Amino acid sequence: MVKLKRILFASATALALSLTAAQAAELRVGFTLDAHTLDPANHRNRETETIIRNMYDGLLTRDGEMKVVPEIAEAFVMVSPTVYDFRIREGITFHDGSPLTAEDVRFTLERLTAEGAMGEGQTSPRKSLLGPLQSVEVRDGNTVRITLSEPWPILPAMLPFQEVVSKAFVEKVGTQGLATQVNGTGPFKLVAWRKGDAIIMERFDDYYGGAASIEPVGKACVDRAIFKIIPESASRVAALLSGDVDIINELPPFSVEQVKNNPGTDVMTVNGTRSFFIAMNMEGELFGDAKVRRAAAHAIDKDLIIDRILGGNAARIEGILSPDAFAASTDLPRYEYDPDKARALLAEAGYPDGIDVTMDTVGAYKDIAEAVASLLTKAGIRTRVAVGEGAQMTQKWRTKGGPKSGDMYFTSWGNGSLDPFDIFTPTHRTNDRGNSAGYANPELDRLLDEAAVELDTEKRAALYRKAEQMVNADLPYVYLWVPQDIYGVSKRLKGWRPSADSRINLHDACVD
Amino acid sequence: MSLGKLTERLLHLVPVLLGVSVIVFLMMALTPGDPVDIMIGDQSVTPEEEQAMREDLGLDLPVHRQFLVFLGNAVQGDFGTSFYHRRPVFDVIVERLPATIELSLVALVIALMTAIPLGVLAAIRRNSILDKMATVGSLLGVSLPGFWFGILLLMLFAVHLQLLPVSGRIGFDSEIEPITHFLLIDTLLRGRPDAFWDALKHILLPAITLGLPMTAILMRVTRTSMLEVMRQDYIVFAEAKGLRRGRILFRHALKNALIPTVSVAAIETGSLLGGNMIVETVFGWPGLGRLVVESVFLRNYPLVQAAVLFYAVTYVLLNFIADLLYTTLNPRVKL
Numbered sequence: 001m002v003k004l005k006r007i008l009f010a011s012a013t014a015l016a017l018s019l020t021a022a023q024a025a026e027l028r029v030g031f032t033l034d035a036h037t038l039d040p041a042n043h044r045n046r047e048t049e050t051i052i053r054n055m056y057d058g059l060l061t062r063d064g065e066m067k068v069v070p071e072i073a074e075a076f077v078m079v080s081p082t083v084y085d086f087r088i089r090e091g092i093t094f095h096d097g098s099p100l101t102a103e104d105v106r107f108t109l110e111r112l113t114a115e116g117a118m119g120e121g122q123t124s125p126r127k128s129l130l131g132p133l134q135s136v137e138v139r140d141g142n143t144v145r146i147t148l149s150e151p152w153p154i155l156p157a158m159l160p161f162q163e164v165v166s167k168a169f170v171e172k173v174g175t176q177g178l179a180t181q182v183n184g185t186g187p188f189k190l191v192a193w194r195k196g197d198a199i200i201m202e203r204f205d206d207y208y209g210g211a212a213s214i215e216p217v218g219k220a221c222v223d224r225a226i227f228k229i230i231p232e233s234a235s236r237v238a239a240l241l242s243g244d245v246d247i248i249n250e251l252p253p254f255s256v257e258q259v260k261n262n263p264g265t266d267v268m269t270v271n272g273t274r275s276f277f278i279a280m281n282m283e284g285e286l287f288g289d290a291k292v293r294r295a296a297a298h299a300i301d302k303d304l305i306i307d308r309i310l311g312g313n314a315a316r317i318e319g320i321l322s323p324d325a326f327a328a329s330t331d332l333p334r335y336e337y338d339p340d341k342a343r344a345l346l347a348e349a350g351y352p353d354g355i356d357v358t359m360d361t362v363g364a365y366k367d368i369a370e371a372v373a374s375l376l377t378k379a380g381i382r383t384r385v386a387v388g389e390g391a392q393m394t395q396k397w398r399t400k401g402g403p404k405s406g407d408m409y410f411t412s413w414g415n416g417s418l419d420p421f422d423i424f425t426p427t428h429r430t431n432d433r434g435n436s437a438g439y440a441n442p443e444l445d446r447l448l449d450e451a452a453v454e455l456d457t458e459k460r461a462a463l464y465r466k467a468e469q470m471v472n473a474d475l476p477y478v479y480l481w482v483p484q485d486i487y488g489v490s491k492r493l494k495g496w497r498p499s500a501d502s503r504i505n506l507h508d509a510c511v512d
Numbered sequence: 513m514s515l516g517k518l519t520e521r522l523l524h525l526v527p528v529l530l531g532v533s534v535i536v537f538l539m540m541a542l543t544p545g546d547p548v549d550i551m552i553g554d555q556s557v558t559p560e561e562e563q564a565m566r567e568d569l570g571l572d573l574p575v576h577r578q579f580l581v582f583l584g585n586a587v588q589g590d591f592g593t594s595f596y597h598r599r600p601v602f603d604v605i606v607e608r609l610p611a612t613i614e615l616s617l618v619a620l621v622i623a624l625m626t627a628i629p630l631g632v633l634a635a636i637r638r639n640s641i642l643d644k645m646a647t648v649g650s651l652l653g654v655s656l657p658g659f660w661f662g663i664l665l666l667m668l669f670a671v672h673l674q675l676l677p678v679s680g681r682i683g684f685d686s687e688i689e690p691i692t693h694f695l696l697i698d699t700l701l702r703g704r705p706d707a708f709w710d711a712l713k714h715i716l717l718p719a720i721t722l723g724l725p726m727t728a729i730l731m732r733v734t735r736t737s738m739l740e741v742m743r744q745d746y747i748v749f750a751e752a753k754g755l756r757r758g759r760i761l762f763r764h765a766l767k768n769a770l771i772p773t774v775s776v777a778a779i780e781t782g783s784l785l786g787g788n789m790i791v792e793t794v795f796g797w798p799g800l801g802r803l804v805v806e807s808v809f810l811r812n813y814p815l816v817q818a819a820v821l822f823y824a825v826t827y828v829l830l831n832f833i834a835d836l837l838y839t840t841l842n843p844r845v846k847l
Contacts, residue, residue: 026684028684033806034798036596036597036598037596037597037598037599039598042598043596043598044551044552044553044555045596046553122568123564123568125551125565125568127561127564128552128555128556128557128558128561129555175598176599179597179598179599192687194681194798195604195607195608195798196607196608196611196798196799196802196803197611197680197681197796197798198680198684200684200687224684226684228679228680228796229796229798230678230679230796231793231796231802231806232663232793232794232796234663234666234794235663235666235678235679235794235795235796238663238666238667238670238671238678239670239678239679239796241671242670242671242674242678243674244670244677244678244679389545389809390545390550390809391543391544391545391546391549391550391809391811392543392544392545394545394546394549394550395544395545395546395549396544398549413554414553414554415554421556422554422555422556423554425556426554426555426556432556433549433552433556433557434554
């Protein structure tokens with residue numbers, strides 16, 4: 001009897017608790033991948049950063065227009081091309097109630113960049129994201145000075161990728177502890193991490209409000225925010241349709257209509273940062289010839305594919321940069337769809353009967369690659385699509401100067417910082433990591449190197465524009481489009497907008 | 513089985529494990545794809561920084577040295593650090609294991625509880641409509657891809673009827689302090705029937721999806737073996753004696769007919785582990801299967817190696833259990 005009573009009492013308490021929880025505003029995000037770790041300095045993964053960023057704030061952040069603005073910093077100045085001063089805002093507290101100081105910022109940056117600073121001889125895998133950072137010192141109590149070993153104009157653009165940790169906390173729990181515990185200054189506190197399943201967070205009531213220039217400033221709107229991990233896209237859509245979650249990322253274009261037609265849900269899009277292109281192996285006999293490369297560009301009806309397959313959710317490009325990126329050109333010559341011209345170019349190059357090629361790609365891009373292949377085939381470039389696994393394709397095509405095999409490679413490159421440095425250099429500089437076309441142009445290399453360290457914004461933009469004209473003419477790649485990021489949202493969601501850097505910032509989000 | 517035999521069987525594990533670890537290691541090493549490249553992704557990095565990351569992960573050593581380091585550590589119970597989680601792989605695997613085991617066990621129970629009655633019914637009503645339906649059903653059960661069937665169940669029960677949740681192990685209002693890490697048990701131990709019900713609702717669809725092919729196979733085995741037993745002399749004799757049909761079926765026939773079913777079930781439990789990889793992805797189930805698939809794509813070598821070793825040990829043990837059960841149930845066979 002006593003036992004029965006106890007069970008009844010426990011059930012009643014549980015029921016009461018769950019009722020309270022149900023009344024509190026709770027926002028759930030159906031998200032593709034779980035965080036690998038909760039330590040902001042110990043990963044190299046965009047999904048991990050998206051989750052962490054709701055609990056940790058950075059020195060700088062980006063506003064809705066992707067402009068870099070101070071967050072934990074109050075203001076910053078470039079003292080010289082290699083020295084930057086950041087004045088730290090006062091009155092910011094960590095989740096454990098301790099105040100944030102300039103020393104915490106110095107410690108954070110040092111932990112990210114110093115050799116072996118993660119403990120047990122390990123260096124942060126994020127070190128290279130801070131380029132030539134040489135030293136960090138605290139001056140006058142609340143100013144942090146960053147000294148670079150060489151000019152690096154994109155330092156402010158790269159700082160939003162780093163989050164500030166508490167020195168005392170890290171020293172207490174160690175790098176091992178920081179993998180699963182959070183003591184940040186962000187709008188949400190960690191409640192529980194159910195690994196592989198969900199990250200449960202609650203509002204941090206002593207939040208300082210976030211970046212002063214991004215409205216609304218203040219505490220988060222919802223009481224609880226949850227990242228629920230649903231890797232399979234059909235299941236993510238199902239979770240949204242059933243009302244189980246309020247936001248889902250990576251909504252597949254073919255599910256857009258279904259989500260729009262469902263009474264309680266809608267679709268939101270934002271210009272993405274990932275450029276799609278087809279690499280043509282310039283070391284090979286066929287695509288070594290510029291005429292054949294131009295024929296390929298004229299054979300593809302980009303507008304048709306954007307319209308019919310991507311549901312209109314993409315922006316056409318004629319160079320590597322997204323239209324939203326720094327220094328993107330608007331006046332590049334367009335390679336219009338013209339299959340006759342393509343055939344004529346092939347004939348001029350000595351292939352009046354057309355050519356047979358293989359286009360490699362990965363499973364996720366198979367459908368679009370096949371549509372592109374059918375257009376190429378119609379114009380005399382008879383294309384067979386070969387689907388391989390991601391890592392395998394990377395090894396085959398991104399050879400960093402090693403010999404290349406294969407004809408064409410349908411691929412993409414992300415540019416979260418929206419700075420050309422991050423996408424132009426790796427994909428076009430001779431023998432660089434992402435140069436899958438095997439393109440080698442010393443003049444372009446010189447332009448890219450110069451632009452990387454040029455501090456005058458106007459001059460720097462001019463250099464990149466010139467570089468884009470150059471690659472538009474040389475055409476190592478057929479530049480295709482930049483798809484929008486597509487999110488499914490419930491109609492009870494208010495105040496949230498998707499962000500072009502793929503971050504899901506839940507600070508402003510409210511639910512009815 | 514004598515103690516000596518038992519020890520002998522367990523000793524067989526040693527060469528199996530050694531073989532498996534060599535094969536897994538070589539397969540991962542020979543698979544194209546570079547962990548450091550995948551980790552850096554679409555970012556600029558200097559060759560020196562790339563080299564430093566490679567050294568940090570121990571990938572700068574020649575393959576045979578890497579293998580020796582792995583083996584040396586593994587025999588001491590250290591399976592290395594996950595490239596991505598930056599924690600010991602053993603810890604990462606152990607966190608995910610209970611979800612996988614719980615799902616497999618519930619799938620097994622569902623499979624047994626459906627397959628045995630259906631198989632028996634199909635056998636005693638041979639060639640009836642029921643028998644034919646069961647035959648077609650089992651054919652479908654084996655051939656339907658789990659991926660497709662799972663999504664079908666989701667659309668019906670979670671989206672249209674809204675009876676069951678889409679994904680996860682338990683709802684967010686049912687937070688409980690773990691004891692055994694098996695939620696169906698922990699919720700009861702903590703006196704939370706509401707949370708138990710919640711966990712049960714979460715596990716139902718994935719367990720049915722996972723158990724479907726096994727149900728189909730076990731039903732066929734039960735039916736065939738039941739038919740065979742019903743033809744035996746002792747059954748004919750029992751019938752001639754005028755025993756009631758129920759008594760003949762359950763006391764005499766079923767007991768013997770279940771011998772193959774039980775041993776097939778034990779072996780097939782191993783294949784549940786394989787099926788987990790798909791089912792866990794569809795239902796967002798936070799188990800080991802999904803983790804392994806993700807790790808293969810990321811070339812997270814240490815985690816894949818340790819997980820495959822774990823699968824190998826489980827498979828060998830399950831086969832061993834199958835043998836034991838067979839000899840216990842059927843005294844005519846001796847190991």
